[in-house]
Amino acid sequence: MPALDVAGEFETIETLLRPLAHPEWGRGLVDDVAVLPSRPGYDLVLTKDAIVEGVHFLPDDPLDTVARKLLRVNLSDLAAKGAEAFGYLLACAWSERCGWPEREAFAAGLAQDQARFGVFLMGGDTVKTPGPAAFSLTALGWVPAGGAVSRAGAEAGDLVFVTGTIGDGLLGLQAARGQLTLDPERLAFLIDHYRQPTPQQDFAEVIAAHATAAADVSDGLVADLTHIANASGVAIDLKLDSLPLSAAARAWFEARVDPQAALEDLATGGDDYQIVFTAPARLVETLRREADRRRVRLTLLGEVRVGAGVTVSYGGRPLTPGRAGWTHG
Incomplete structure (x- = not known):
């Protein structure tokens, strides 16, 4: 030593x-x-x-x-x-x-x-x-006491939500490496997100009160949803069409030749540090009100059903991403 x-x-x-x-x-x-x-x-x-x-x-x-x-x-x-x-x-x-x-x-x-x-x-x-x-x-x-939300509470019939936007971490890393061609303002936004992501601290109270299962999106949206599905013993359907994008990510996405592959990259890139969670369907309006009150963007991404694993679809068609997310091996 x-x-x-x-x-x-x-x-x-x-x-x-x-x-x-x-x-x-x-x-x-x-x-x-x-x-x-x-x-x-x-x-x-x-x-x-x-x-x-x-x-x-x-x-x-x-x-x-x-x-x-x-x-x-x-x-x-x-x-x-x-x-x-x-x-x-x-x-x-x-x-x-x-x-x-x-x-x-x-x-x-x-x-x-x-x-x-x-x-x-x-x-x-x-x-x-x-x-x-x-x-x-x-x-x-x-x-x-007893209120910590785990990955293991999702139930069939729950809906899947995510805070904020997805994909800025992956694009921010590419921007910091000089690998993206976007206008300077959007590049600066992405680099700042990569270097200084904003945790959803203001939404923690809502998670504690209403979520049945939750995880932060660090390894990649698909990977972290898979953690929830496996821990809860359920299946999760994820609709890539609903993926929430920032203005910078949207500009990058619109220049892609293959939109499905682009969304797969964003959904598996990681480093977003948003919260993906499940909650009963009856709470949709409550969750939206709480998100609006805190100025948090909230997106409905899919649903929980009986089964196992995560099913990803785009344009109504199932697909198999090349990877689920980041892993250290």
Whole structure:
């Protein structure tokens, strides 16, 4: 195990990370632990994600956006469970390119999003690595006791909904790599989504109150729906014709020669960090009202039936996508 840069480690903690700590539970980062009081009537929900340079973010991505993406992808997981986020634990493996200015940028990105999403740093660790840089975050949230929404509650007759738009993560990665030809404003939108996706925190309360099953769209819409279908022991019909697209994704889509293949790519690309969920059909109007009140785009994508797996259709015809979504193998 390589030796730690002790001076750099403790200066990083003291100067950059301690200001992010929870004023009480994080113990000012002067201890090796965080101590959380119990919250009567609530369950503690935890989730953990790691991101690695060259896999989840590009080597030239600014570290403030890397930090914000790391926090946001975890907050997306909590939102899909109906949980209210309040804190996180952080581990940083700084590579040689992570000098003091880069570490300052990383901490500044966290500070901006802490203020936006109402969360605090609870503790963690920092080390150095010959590379690539890697960061891991464990997010913590509260949900009313017994109320966390799993992947396993979908029932035949439920409808399938998704928040926001699908495909911007895939196109954003391509835009960041210089692989897309669109106008500069749309390219900037897609790159920003890839680097800084927006978790649907405001919709978590609706998920907790009305969803029978839910997942955040990280691996790809088809893959994450498959997780729900398998966990719930049901079949899910997904209509690609209904896939919600942003204006930037729509512009890209309209230039495609094969619209079916294009929609398959968007539905399996991943990195969208929306919430896909199932709910009883009788709640359609309620869900639409709640979405409108929160200014969240909500799209009806399909339905749940007796059976197994996910059936994808386009133009009323079933099809088999070449892949379901992203996998690390």
